[in-house]
Amino acid sequence: MTDPTLPGSEPVPNAANAPPQTLVRSPLSDGEWQRMHPLSPLLRGGLVLLVIVGVVIANLRDRLLGIVLPWLSSDFDGYQSYESSNDPIDFVIAHNLYLVAILVVFGVIALLVLGFYISWRFHTFRITQDDVEVRSGILFRTQRRAPLDRVQGVNLTRPMIARLFGLAKLEVVGAGMDSNVKLEYLSTVNAETVRADILRLASGQQLAEAAKAEGSASGSRVSALSATMSREITGLIEGPEAPVAEPESVVDIPVVRIIASHVVSPSTVFVLITVIAIVIGVSLGYTWLLLGFIPAFIGLGAYWVSSILRSLRYSIAPTPDGARITFGLLTTITETIPPGRVHALEVTQPILWRPFGWWAVKLNRLSGRSATDSTTDQFTTVLPVGTAADVEQVLRLMQPGVPEAEWSLIVREGMFGPLEHDSFTTTPKRAWWIRPLSWKRNGFRLTDDLLLLRRGVIWRNLSILPLARLQSFALHQGPFDRKSRVASAHAHVVTGPVSAHLAAVDRDAALALLADVAAGTVRAAASDHSHRWAHVDEARHAADAEARDDAEARDDVDARDDADAASDGGPGASETALPARPEEVE
Incomplete structure (x- = not known):
């Protein structure tokens, strides 16, 4: 659930930087500083903590088993004294400090929750008519900015864990080295809407008639904000990501073809040659070859599996903002490549x-x-x-x-x-x-x-x-x-x-x-004009209109020439040189 600022009767401080309302569909794109989803700190850094907790529990499984289910542990004969083992758990058990230990654990958890909350409060973003900006950090503050006129595309990534909570992250692709700006994380629906807003603003559509009455704009923003907050709360309760309408793909790749393309590849030839060499080497007594190439086979197998999983659920479809490409089974990535951003194929x-x-x-x-x-x-x-x-x-x-x-x-x-x-x-x-x-x-x-x-x-x-x-x-x-x-x-x-x-x-x-x-x-x-793809159609229509005007002017000149020639007694009396018409040029 984000925390956008409600519009009130007082003027908005940065209203001059607010994008035109006709180009945005989300209250998150109103030019104000917004916050990410409350679960963002957990997905960005908390998963590491969960891994650490899992490792600790795995290492203490015998001790926990002996405490909870002592009849299942045949080797559990009691606790060693903490003096001989220097084990902090034995120290707690020997001195009966269970309550203190529980308080310490809850204190650490409270500090972590407080750190996550502060991190969430300090991690904000805003979308203006010129830039996408992200601020983050508690002690060391950072601020990244992606100018809209340099946006190369917007990638939407849904990692497997984030998809369980209905979340996704946006990556605004910049034009320079290490210039991307990431919005981690938003709800899937909000991410799709914000992505469309960024692409629409980057397309060159800066409409002068976008200003509307303040009351109408405020009412629509309040209504949109209420819908957004309701959707976020529902997402926290329901968990799984909400369905997002995607355009129909123009290409259908069967799963069998994806798997077969990885099997029938130059890497397969390399594997076969390597296997033959290992068999010959082992038969000659060089058994170390078998152990030496096992890591290589494991790495190649992992590469094959990851490549196949990444190619599944592939789709490519046209949109007003460019080609939309989606791929990935576990981690789904959706990237929109605008026209004019393709440098080579x-x-x-x-x-x-x-x-x-x-x-x-x-x-x-x-x-x-x-x-x-x-x-x-x-x-x-x-x-x-x-x-x-x-x-x-x-x-x-x-x-x-x-x-x-x-x-x-x-x-x-x-x-x-x-x-x-x-x-x-x-x-x-x-x-x-x-x-x-x-x-x-x-x-x-x-x-x-x-x-x-x-x-x-x-x-x-x-x-x-x-x-x-x-x-x-x-x-x-x-x-x-x-x-x-x-x-x-x-x-x-x-x-x-x-x-x-x-x-x-x-x-x-x-x-x-x-x-x-x-x-x-x-x-x-x-x-x-493809770098401002919103103006491509306008430029084409303008060129067609100019061509029609030229044709009408040419017809008028021809009509006047014919009239002058008729009044002077013949076509040879006036010889005005005109540019050849397109249909007359071979």
């Missing part, structure tokens, strides 16, 4: 997946996490395993601005090429020795919006780089490249699993590509 297919027609899709984006964060990998997989049709559906969600005619070429030639009449520029035959297996497939294709890099035969790769997000583009040429008159192309994007490079490109084609990418990047960045 890569479609891959290992050779063992080829008979089944399976592919995987990963992306590069600003994660706001530190380089040492081991959980970064789970936020880069867009599609763990899917068919070619699934890949096309996912790519359409990730790049909604690509023209419809381009998708057939991207999927057909980019994933399955080279084909007859292939539109990719591939490695020349004179440089086949640089890529002896894949030189016919190795190539690039540049469109108005994307740079496509295709490579690999054993491990097929297709890198899709939006020109509007490209940081820089470089050509490299070593001594062997100069001899074969080729060069290597490197596209620089944000750090991630996507490798944006292509070797053995014809030198003249590479120089032309460098100039075309430079011009295309400037043009795409100038016309791109």
Whole structure:
């Protein structure tokens, strides 16, 4: 249950920073400092205490068994004196200090509860029209701020223990290193609503007409606040998380496919080779191999299980704020990737997946996490395993601005090429020795919006780089490249699993590509509005309106010219040069 400030007759101190009421649906997003759920300290730090208590009880199980059920303990013959054992429990028993011990235990529990309460009181957040801020700490205060115009996405995580209490945590993904802001914890319903508010505010919707009458706004906020408090109290009583409506996924991954994709993988080949080597080594008398590789097998098995559990309950669906991806069986993670936050995509297919027609899709984006964060990998997989049709559906969600005619070429030639009449520029035959297996497939294709890099035969790769997000583009040429008159192309994007490079490109084609990418990047960045995705439709409507106005003006000019020509006796009397119409340009 949060503790938002009730609006009264007095003016709100930071009303100037309050978000427009039309852009928020929760009283937690009203620009005031709010508190997390009361169980937040327990979930953030109290679980460690529970583990410690469990370890203590496990170590004292024989003693507790002898005290409570002495007839079940055959070895329990009485207590040793505390002088010989130096055991504090024996000391308490020998001096009959049960009441003192109970008081001490309850005192420690009271101090912990008081510490949790103070921690909860000092852990607050607020959402203004410009930032998401979090303050925490008792002795050492910290304050983190995520500017809304730099938000890369909002992740909603529901760990297994938190889901039992109907809670979830939000992670506002920033643009810098270690710049994420976490709201731990809110009720699942409140977390979903606040997430939508943050994305709506970050989308660029700052409406001037959002101001309403003070009485109407106050009444709606009081009503919403009452509903929120009632929902929180109900959640504390009922426990399990409330159902949250999720959009229907455009991709369905069967559980059998997820399990089979992990079994049929390069790691399986490594395991088989290792097992054969161990069997041969043990048969020759090297028994230490069996013990030496047991930890490796245990680690690999744990990785397989965690990967499979993380891929279960996968769904991806379009929303007004971008693609919504949900995955995870025990810990469920929901992340919304807004348009304009995707810096690179890569479609891959290992050779063992080829008979089944399976592919995987990963992306590069600003994660706001530190380089040492081991959980970064789970936020880069867009599609763990899917068919070619699934890949096309996912790519359409990730790049909604690509023209419809381009998708057939991207999927057909980019994933399955080279084909007859292939539109990719591939490695020349004179440089086949640089890529002896894949030189016919190795190539690039540049469109108005994307740079496509295709490579690999054993491990097929297709890198899709939006020109509007490209940081820089470089050509490299070593001594062997100069001899074969080729060069290597490197596209620089944000750090991630996507490798944006292509070797053995014809030198003249590479120089032309460098100039075309430079011009295309400037043009795409100038016309791109996806970083303010709320204005994409507005910009498109404005462009359509401008085109209609130009067409009407052109028709008016044509009508006047025809009238002038008729009055002067013929069409050749007046020759006014007009720009060619779009339908007249081939």
